[in-house]
Amino acid sequence: MPEFDKSKAYSQQEKVFFDDGREVELLHYVYGKDNLEEIRGSPEKVLAAIDEFGRTKKYLMNVGEDKGKIVELGGYIGYSCLLFGNAVRKAGGKRYYSLERNPEFGAVISSLADLAGLSDVVKVIIGSSDASLKRLHDNGTLKHIDLMFLDHYKPAYKTDLKLCEELKLISPGSVLAADNVISPGNPSYLEYVRASPQQKKEWTQQANGQGAPDVRFQDKTVQQYANRGESTALNASLGTPGLVYDSKLVHSFEPTGDPDGIEISRCTGEE
Structure with a gap:
């Protein structure tokens, strides 16, 4: 450390x-x-x-x-x-x-x-991140993501990644860096990038199509933007479960000195 x-x-x-x-x-x-x-x-x-x-x-x-x-x-x-x-x-x-x-x-x-x-x-x-990503893709501005740092609404990390996968913006060679995976934490995102394609395919088959925040997030994290009346609904993209990630946690600090970490994930292939 x-x-x-x-x-x-x-x-x-x-x-x-x-x-x-x-x-x-x-x-x-x-x-x-x-x-x-x-x-x-x-x-x-x-x-x-x-x-x-x-x-x-x-x-x-x-x-x-x-x-x-x-x-x-x-x-x-x-x-x-x-x-x-x-x-x-x-x-x-x-x-x-x-x-x-x-x-x-x-x-x-x-x-x-x-x-x-x-x-x-x-x-x-x-x-919103999902609408902006889709718009940049649809108008031809964004065709591929080489490196993406996720440091926004924590429950949207996984769903926005899956949207990028679905839009073919993420492919072998793409690198993801997700901040705050220790504080406040992001269990659903870590679970996804560390899972095998087979695990993700099984989750996709069980998906109910609902774009709601994972219940493991603290309420204050889910309601972070509630004072502006913004919806907590998330996109329900299924992603590309066959993509393989080599993922590693890098320990670091918040600017206050509090321990935190960044998950670095490289897309290495597709099964």
């Missing part, structure tokens, strides 16, 4: 830890920095300002520096977009898609990406 640098720890997570105005407060904090002109055009310095806010002002549910060595697809306030969008550009890539259901958070992402000079790389897609 790696050790966490306590000097980098964010403020502790409160009972209400997002969607309470802190995201816009972060924008004012970053844009109000005395060295704004030095920050402008530098993804690294924008990330440092976000981390400073998380350590000295209020907790932010970011991927954080410790997990930032792994590529992520995510949204919230754009930490992952800056971190990995910058990496995509340095590697010669052209586009980084961030799927975010909350339009206010999406606006924060776009604003910080613009400040970091990454607006030509980062593309924010607003809407």
Whole structure:
């Protein structure tokens, strides 16, 4: 188990830890920095300002520096977009898609990406993850996923993966990285990516076609977006049970220093 640098720890997570105005407060904090002109055009310095806010002002549910060595697809306030969008550009890539259901958070992402000079790389897609994935597939924008980081609504990890399988976006060579599989945990997703094709085929035959969150999730996880009146219904895709994954848990930390882990799964074939 790696050790966490306590000097980098964010403020502790409160009972209400997002969607309470802190995201816009972060924008004012970053844009109000005395060295704004030095920050402008530098993804690294924008990330440092976000981390400073998380350590000295209020907790932010970011991927954080410790997990930032792994590529992520995510949204919230754009930490992952800056971190990995910058990496995509340095590697010669052209586009980084961030799927975010909350339009206010999406606006924060776009604003910080613009400040970091990454607006030509980062593309924010607003809407539910399943609808956005299907739309990107149907309009020909997304034909294959090389790497996908899942860090959104926890009960949707497995169902969104199965949707991507069904749309043929996932195939041998695709890599998945799923955050928060220890805290708060994601038993249904881990069960799926670690299962054999035969096990998954049996589950598919038993499926009832209902897109409801797994009963093993804590109620606070299921109801995470209830204050906005958003539905907890999930897509009921059957996936491609014949796909084989080589899956491994990588232990890491939350930005607060609390233990967590990322499940790294590589699609290695199909039976």
